[in-house]
Amino acid sequence: MQANIMETQASPGGFGKKHIFIVLAVLALAALPWFSGEFVQHLAVLTCLNVLAINGLALISRSGQLSLGHAAFMAIGAYTAVLLGKAFALPFIPALLVAVLVTSLVAFALGWVILRLKGVYFVLVTFAFGELTRLVLLDFAAFTGGANGITGIPAIEVLGVSFATRTSFYALALVVAIASTWGMHRLFTRPLGHAIDSVAVNPALAEATGLSVHRLQIFCFVVGCAIAAVAGVLQSRYIGYISPESFNTSISVGLIIMLVIGGRNSSWGALVGAIVLTPLPELFRGAVQTQHIFYGAALILILRFMPGGLADLPRQLVARFKR
Amino acid sequence: MDWSILLAQATVNGMVVGLLYLLMAVGFTLVFGVMRIVNFAHGEFYMLGAFAAYFLTAQAELPFLLSLAVTFAGAVVLGVFLEWFILKPFRHDELNGMIATIGMAMILQNLALMFFGPDPLSMPTIVRGVTRLGNIVIPTSRLYVVGFALAVLVLLYVFLKHSRAGRALRAVVEDFEIASIQGIRSRIYYPLGFGLGVGLAAVAGSLMAPLFSVSPFVGSAPLLKAFIVVILGGLGSIPGAAVAGMALGLVESYSSLFLSTSTADMLIFILVIFMLVVRPRGILGQGEA
Numbered sequence: 001m002q003a004n005i006m007e008t009q010a011s012p013g014g015f016g017k018k019h020i021f022i023v024l025a026v027l028a029l030a031a032l033p034w035f036s037g038e039f040v041q042h043l044a045v046l047t048c049l050n051v052l053a054i055n056g057l058a059l060i061s062r063s064g065q066l067s068l069g070h071a072a073f074m075a076i077g078a079y080t081a082v083l084l085g086k087a088f089a090l091p092f093i094p095a096l097l098v099a100v101l102v103t104s105l106v107a108f109a110l111g112w113v114i115l116r117l118k119g120v121y122f123v124l125v126t127f128a129f130g131e132l133t134r135l136v137l138l139d140f141a142a143f144t145g146g147a148n149g150i151t152g153i154p155a156i157e158v159l160g161v162s163f164a165t166r167t168s169f170y171a172l173a174l175v176v177a178i179a180s181t182w183g184m185h186r187l188f189t190r191p192l193g194h195a196i197d198s199v200a201v202n203p204a205l206a207e208a209t210g211l212s213v214h215r216l217q218i219f220c221f222v223v224g225c226a227i228a229a230v231a232g233v234l235q236s237r238y239i240g241y242i243s244p245e246s247f248n249t250s251i252s253v254g255l256i257i258m259l260v261i262g263g264r265n266s267s268w269g270a271l272v273g274a275i276v277l278t279p280l281p282e283l284f285r286g287a288v289q290t291q292h293i294f295y296g297a298a299l300i301l302i303l304r305f306m307p308g309g310l311a312d313l314p315r316q317l318v319a320r321f322k323r
Numbered sequence: 324m325d326w327s328i329l330l331a332q333a334t335v336n337g338m339v340v341g342l343l344y345l346l347m348a349v350g351f352t353l354v355f356g357v358m359r360i361v362n363f364a365h366g367e368f369y370m371l372g373a374f375a376a377y378f379l380t381a382q383a384e385l386p387f388l389l390s391l392a393v394t395f396a397g398a399v400v401l402g403v404f405l406e407w408f409i410l411k412p413f414r415h416d417e418l419n420g421m422i423a424t425i426g427m428a429m430i431l432q433n434l435a436l437m438f439f440g441p442d443p444l445s446m447p448t449i450v451r452g453v454t455r456l457g458n459i460v461i462p463t464s465r466l467y468v469v470g471f472a473l474a475v476l477v478l479l480y481v482f483l484k485h486s487r488a489g490r491a492l493r494a495v496v497e498d499f500e501i502a503s504i505q506g507i508r509s510r511i512y513y514p515l516g517f518g519l520g521v522g523l524a525a526v527a528g529s530l531m532a533p534l535f536s537v538s539p540f541v542g543s544a545p546l547l548k549a550f551i552v553v554i555l556g557g558l559g560s561i562p563g564a565a566v567a568g569m570a571l572g573l574v575e576s577y578s579s580l581f582l583s584t585s586t587a588d589m590l591i592f593i594l595v596i597f598m599l600v601v602r603p604r605g606i607l608g609q610g611e612a
Contacts, residue, residue: 119418123418124361289517
C-alpha cells in the first residue's frame, strides 16, 4: 500500500517514455475517425459526448456521492438552450451560457438541500429528481413538446464557423472531451482535488482537518451538473432532436455503468469507460440482448475483481510484476 | 354518477393496487434491512413471477394456487442462489451492492427477452364474472387477487412474528451485529432474507399477471412504486412499507378521480424528495438513517 501511494504521487510529475507511447496511441485513436466512414465518425462523436458527461458524473462521485439523476441535468441544459434559442433567437454561445447558468442554479438549490443525505439516500433522491424532471418535461407539453420532443434543432454555428458536418462536429467534441479529461487530471493533482478525495474517503476526518465537506460536495455537484448541461446542449445540437426519453433514468444508469467499468477513482476513468462501452451497442446491433447481458456481467465482475475499473488495470499489472 | 359509488369503486381499485405495492415494498425493504442493499433487480423478479404464472397456469394448466406456491418456492431458491453466487461479497456495501444489482437486473431482463420475446402476452383471468356488493361492481378475479394477497401477507406475518427463523430474520434486520452476538448465523439469513424478499416480488408478479399483460418489461413500474413506498415508509421498516404501500395505492386511486395521472405522479415524486430530506426515517419513524 505504501508503495502504491509513492507511485501515484510520483507519476504525474515524471513524464517517462511509456507516457509518450500512451499519448501517441490516444492521438492515433482520436485521429482515426477522420479517415473512416460516417458510422465510425458518429460513434466517435457519441463517445466524446459521453466522456464529457461521465467526467461530470465522476467529479460528483469523487466527492463521495453517486448521482442517479445525471441525465436530468443534461435534459435541463439541453431544453433550456433549445427553448431559449427558439424563443429569443439566441446564438449558440449565449444559449449555452444561459443553459449552464440555469442548470448550475438548479443544481445548487437542489444540492444545498439533498447533499446532507449520504449513500443510498442520496442515490434515491437523485433518482426521484430524474423521474420528476422527466414527468415535468412530459407534462408541460405546451412548452416542451411533451412526448413528441423537439425536432429541427439547428446545428452549432459560432462566429460564422458552422459545425454542421460530422467531421467538424467531431473536432469540437474531441476538443471538449480532451479538455474535460485534462481538467479532471489537473484538478486531482492539485490541493483542491486532494481535498475532494479526502471528503470521499473520510468525511469526518476531512471536516476535522478544517475542510467544509458540505461546501466541497456542493462545488463538485454544481460543476458536475454544469458539465452535464454542456454535454446535453452539444448532444441536442448534434442529433437535432430531444425528447424526455433522450434523458431518462436508463441513460443515467448507462453513465454510471461506464464510469464504474472505466474507473471511479481515476482521472482517466470516464475516457476509458466511454471508449470501451459507447461503440459496443452499435457494433453488436444484431444481438442487443447478449450485449446487455455482457454489460451486466462485466459490471458485476469489475465491481468484484477490479473495483478501480479498467483505468486501474495498468497499475495493478505493474504492481503484480514488481512483486 | 353517484359520488359514493365512485368513491367505493376507487377504494376497491386502490386496495388492489395498494396490495401489489405492499407485496413489492415489503420484500424490497426486507432485502434492504438484511443486506443494506437497494435491490434494483427487484422488478425483474416481479417480471419472472408474472411469466411463471403465465406458463404454469395458461400453458401447463396447473391450478392457480399451486402455481403461486411453485412460483414462490422457485423464486426463493433462485434468490438464495443469486445472493450466494453474486451478492455475497457486497453485503453491507451499500453503493457497490446497489450497482451490482443493476447489473443483475440487466442480465435477468435480457435473458427474459431472449427466451420469451418482447411481445406482451395476455393471460386468462382466474375466474370470470363480476361480484356485486350493493351498488358496487367488482370483477371477481380482482377479489381473488385481493384474497390471495391477504393470505400471503398473513402467512408472512405469522412467519416473521412466530417462527424461529422469522424472529431471527427480524433480529438481523433490526441490528446485524447484536443478532450475530446472540448466535444467529448470518451465513444462513443473508441468502434467506434475499430469497424471501424476491419471492414476495415474484408472488406479486404472479397475482398481477392475470390483471395486466406479461412482458419482459413489466418489472420497471412496480420497482419504481416499491422505491416510492419504501422511501415513504422508511428504508428497512416492514410495517412502514405496509402502511405506505396501502396508502399510496389508495391515494393514487382517489386522486385519479380529480387529478390527471401525470400531475398526481409529479406530486408524489415531490413528496418523496421532501420525505427523504425532512424525514428519511419514514412515516412511522422506524426506518434506518
